Amino acid sequence: MKAVNRPGGANVIEKGSYIRDILRQPVGTTVEAHGWVKTRRDSRGIHFIQMNDGSGFSDLQVVVEAGVVPAETLARVTTGACLRVCGELVASPGAGQAVELKARVIEVYGDADSATYPLQKKGHTMEFLREIAHLRARSNTFGAVFRVRNVLSAAIHRFFQERGFLYVHSPILTTSDCEGAGALFRVTTLDLMNLPRTPSGEVDTTADFFGRPAYLTVSGQLEAEIFALAFTNVYTFGPTFRAEQSNTPRHLAEFWMVEPEMAFADLDDDRRLAEEFLKYTIGAVLEEARDDLEFFNKRIDNTVLATLEHVVTSGFEHVTYTEAIRLLEQARDQGRQWEFPVHWGADLQSEHERYLTEEVFRKPVVVTDYPKEIKAFYMRLNDDGRTVRAMDVLVPRIGEIIGGSQREERYDILRERIDAQGLNADDYWWYLDLRRYGSAPHAGFGLGLERMMMYLTGMKNIRDVIPFARAPGEARF
Ligand code: 4AD
Ligand code: MG
Numbered sequence: 001m002k003a004v005n006r007p008g009g010a011n012v013i014e015k016g017s018y019i020r021d022i023l024r025q026p027v028g029t030t031v032e033a034h035g036w037v038k039t040r041r042d043s044r045g046i047h048f049i050q051m052n053d054g055s056g057f058s059d060l061q062v063v064v065e066a067g068v069v070p071a072e073t074l075a076r077v078t079t080g081a082c083l084r085v086c087g088e089l090v091a092s093p094g095a096g097q098a099v100e101l102k103a104r105v106i107e108v109y110g111d112a113d114s115a116t117y118p119l120q121k122k123g124h125t126m127e128f129l130r131e132i133a134h135l136r137a138r139s140n141t142f143g144a145v146f147r148v149r150n151v152l153s154a155a156i157h158r159f160f161q162e163r164g165f166l167y168v169h170s171p172i173l174t175t176s177d178c179e180g181a182g183a184l185f186r187v188t189t190l191d192l193m194n195l196p197r198t199p200s201g202e203v204d205t206t207a208d209f210f211g212r213p214a215y216l217t218v219s220g221q222l223e224a225e226i227f228a229l230a231f232t233n234v235y236t237f238g239p240t241f242r243a244e245q246s247n248t249p250r251h252l253a254e255f256w257m258v259e260p261e262m263a264f265a266d267l268d269d270d271r272r273l274a275e276e277f278l279k280y281t282i283g284a285v286l287e288e289a290r291d292d293l294e295f296f297n298k299r300i301d302n303t304v305l306a307t308l309e310h311v312v313t314s315g316f317e318h319v320t321y322t323e324a325i326r327l328l329e330q331a332r333d334q335g336r337q338w339e340f341p342v343h344w345g346a347d348l349q350s351e352h353e354r355y356l357t358e359e360v361f362r363k364p365v366v367v368t369d370y371p372k373e374i375k376a377f378y379m380r381l382n383d384d385g386r387t388v389r390a391m392d393v394l395v396p397r398i399g400e401i402i403g404g405s406q407r408e409e410r411y412d413i414l415r416e417r418i419d420a421q422g423l424n425a426d427d428y429w430w431y432l433d434l435r436r437y438g439s440a441p442h443a444g445f446g447l448g449l450e451r452m453m454m455y456l457t458g459m460k461n462i463r464d465v466i467p468f469a470r471a472p473g474e475a476r477f
Helices: 071-075 126-131 140-162 222-231 269-286 288-301 304-311 323-334 348-362 411-420 425-436 451-455
Strands: 003-005 012-013 030-043 047-052 060-064 084-092 099-110 214-216 233-241 252-261 315-320 365-371 387-394 401-407 440-450
Touching: 030 060, 047 084, 060 084, 071 099, 140 233, 140 269, 140 288, 140 304, 140 451, 214 233, 222 233, 222 252, 222 348, 222 425, 222 440, 252 269, 252 451, 269 288, 269 304, 269 365, 269 387, 269 401, 269 440, 269 451, 288 304, 288 451, 304 365, 304 451, 315 323, 323 348, 323 365, 323 387, 348 401, 387 440, 401 451, 411 425, 440 451
Parallel strands: 012 030, 060 099, 315 365
Antiparallel strands: 003 012, 030 047, 030 084, 047 060, 084 099, 233 252, 252 440, 365 387, 387 401, 401 440
16 A cells, blocks of 8 residues: 655545555545444534454544535444545544544445344453354454464464475375374265165275275374475474364364474474474564554453563473472372372373463473373383373463474384374374384474464453354354
């Protein structure tokens, strides 16, 4: 968008400018703005319209003086209507904006029946807004959420691109279970009412589209490993799917994951990358989506800004799983009630993770070296034979935001781990092949994009930081 100086006249803005840019233009500029009406108020024959096109947090205030716009048109300017407004920028006497638009012409692109338009100025609950996911993107809160998500996504790519990581598009349809946890969505073109059967009565999956059972991927990691063992440093960034029946504010059935994978790297390198990555992306959002973060700080959670600013300047804490268990047992012995009992060998639950990061360390904590029984088969076995080179990054309010590990690069040990977890080694033949041909130490992690979004915005439910949430019983839009 450019402001051009017309000879002998005021500045004129080219057609179709973003409101964000219009608000930075000087008084006297002629502009054309498009957007949706947030509110309208009338006072002594003058009409004030707040409109927004999603380009920034601030609305454009349009002032319509008596008699300028036909009454029939004005009657159609209601909350939710979509408008084109032409006029001049004038100094705004109101607080919060330097300029406002004095309308000369208003065109209504689309009416919004005020008797039925669901998004009114009154604060709506998040639950209600989820029911109108086709309209909630126009609200202040969701405008801010999706602008932050956009800035975050761009910063993620920038972080890896600046460091020479190759972006890999890992497949969405797969025939392997990366996490070995079985929470897979099955994909089939078989006729469910008329399934082909083998002579012994089982479903004949050779007749299915891929000639074998297929699923939506739970993680791009295994494919990222293939690429790391060819391109050294790579990352995936795409949707992943988990059919867990976890109806919690932290789980989605479809979520986006960022997964870097580095060859010639161990768990310490992985931990450093995770810390650098979180600090970089948080710093970028603090800088580039300031208005939106200020809104979250004011309206959603007044600790958001201070927390984020603290994180980018302070070091992360590091404890081993064994040490974490000791701290949790110590708390229990001092009277802390845990819903899930703690003992060496038990998985850390959300309450434990949050205690460590919120109460013990009050900053992000990386927990490493978990018992092998509670982690995936691909994690590198430590010399103690009991723990693996796993890491989880825990942050206040969220708990686990990143899960990662150094990978098992030794063929024999990997093979044993696959067998010990009851997985079928034949399904992983190509993954095992990577350990037979030019294996190398390597490590990586996965960041849940929506967990990160919750951390950045203070939003309490993960369904409210993704455009269209998929969770048990929920896939309407
Ligand atoms: O810890 P997870 O399961 O790790 C992996 O999938 C590895 N393959 C990653 C890797 O090493 N490349 O998942 C990684 C992150 C979690 O820390 C969490 O932030 C997020 O993904 N996550 C979910 N987010 C929303 N809904 C769910 N159901 C999630 N499950 C995991
Ligand atoms: Mg995990």
